[in-house]
Amino acid sequence: xxxxxGRSPNLMIPDAEEARIATAVAAIRAGEVVVCPTETFxxxxxxxxxxxxxxxxxALKGRDAAKTIALIxxxxxxxxxxAREVPHSARRLARKFWPGPLTLVMPARHDLPxxxxxxxxGVGVRVSPDPIASALARALGxxxxxxxxxxxxxxxxxxxxxxxxxxGGKIKVMLxxxxxxxxxxxxxxxxxxxxxxxxxxxxISRGAIAAALADEV
Numbered sequence: 001x002x003x004x005x006g007r008s009p010n011l012m013i014p015d016a017e018e019a020r021i022a023t024a025v026a027a028i029r030a031g032e033v034v035v036c037p038t039e040t041f042x043x044x045x046x047x048x049x050x051x052x053x054x055x056x057x058x059a060l061k062g063r064d065a066a067k068t069i070a071l072i073x074x075x076x077x078x079x080x081x082x083a084r085e086v087p088h089s090a091r092r093l094a095r096k097f098w099p100g101p102l103t104l105v106m107p108a109r110h111d112l113p114x115x116x117x118x119x120x121x122g123v124g125v126r127v128s129p130d131p132i133a134s135a136l137a138r139a140l141g142x143x144x145x146x147x148x149x150x151x152x153x154x155x156x157x158x159x160x161x162x163x164x165x166x167x168g169g170k171i172k173v174m175l176x177x178x179x180x181x182x183x184x185x186x187x188x189x190x191x192x193x194x195x196x197x198x199x200x201x202x203x204i205s206r207g208a209i210a211a212a213l214a215d216e217v
Contacts, residue, residue, distance in 0.1 A: 020175055021132070025139045027173045033057055035149045035163055037177025038072065039101055039130045040185060040203065041156035042163055044171075045072075045144040054115040057145060060170060063152040069115055070103050070124035072146040074138035079125045082116075082143060084109050089213055090191035096212045099129035101186040101203035103146075126186055132175055158182040 024034045024045070033056050034045045044060065046053040048071065058065050073079035076094045080086045083106035090104045108116065108123035116123050125143060128134055137144050148156040149163045157163050158180040163171075188200035189209060196213060198206055 017132070017135070021135050021139055024136060024173050024175055028136070028140060028144065031056075032173065033060060033171055034136075035160065035171055035174040036132055036136055036144075037130050037175065037180055038128050038133045038146065039099075039181070040183060041158060041180055042149040042160065042177075043072070043133070043144075043146050044149045045133070045136055045146075047140060047142060048113050048116055048145055049142060054113055054145070057147060058115075060167060061147070061150070061152045063147075065115070068118045068124070070126070070146045071116065071143035072128045072133050072137055073125050073143040074134050075127055078137065078143060079104070079127055080106075082109055082112060082123055082125060083107055085193070087191040087193050087196075089189075089196045093189060093191070093196075093209065093212055094127070097204055097208075098127040099134065100127070101184075102126055103186045103188045105188065105190040105199065107192070120190065122190055124188065130177065132177055136175075156182070156185075 027034050028045060028047050031050050031053055035042055036045045044057050046057055048054055054069060076098055085107050087106065090106050093102060093104060103124045103126040105122035105124045107121055112123055150156050151166050160174055160176055184202040187202040187204040190197045190199055198209055
């Protein structure tokens with residue numbers, strides 16, 4: 001048994017899972033989109049660095065190309081590597097809530113695909129406590145996309161059944177994590193040098209964010 005995150009028992013990957021992870025990573029490296037579980041809902045995982053991968057996600061979901069796509073990293077080091085700068089508030093929130101349902105929006109590196117960068121120049125990323133999502137990013141050596149595995153406008157999926165119905169044979173590799181918890185999505189916080197802004201309150205409350213950054217400007 002190997003640790004996906006190397007820090008916590010709940011991030012352990014049984015040896016039997018390694019073949020599934022390897023198959024999924026091979027598909028992602030080949031430019032395919034894969035379905036994987038996260039700590040809340042199933043997601044469409046791809047390598048944003050490969051030309052055409054993000055376009056495949058937009059086409060599958062029927063999603064507006066103007067909407068940005070967030071990422072899941074294996075750990076904080078990987079997450080921070082995609083940022084042009086890492087504000088102090090981001091480091092504090094990462095220490096407090098990662099792995100967990102917190103997406104941090106930080107100033108994006110200029111070489112990232114436009115589909116990852118919001119109108120404010122930020123890129124969103126989180127470290128998921130789900131062992132499969134974490135293992136995928138770690139094996140790939142880069143963050144995976146984290147958009148929900150559903151058609152645009154449809155509810156996010158907590159099992160694979162609605163995903164199979166929606167996408168049929170368009171997605172070859174689907175990693176079954178059983179029924180997922182669902183609930184609120186990740187909380188979205190924009191972190192800047194001059195402070196922070198809660199863009200979406202989700203699984204982590206505004207109060208918890210404010211308490212963690214009580215002395216931030």
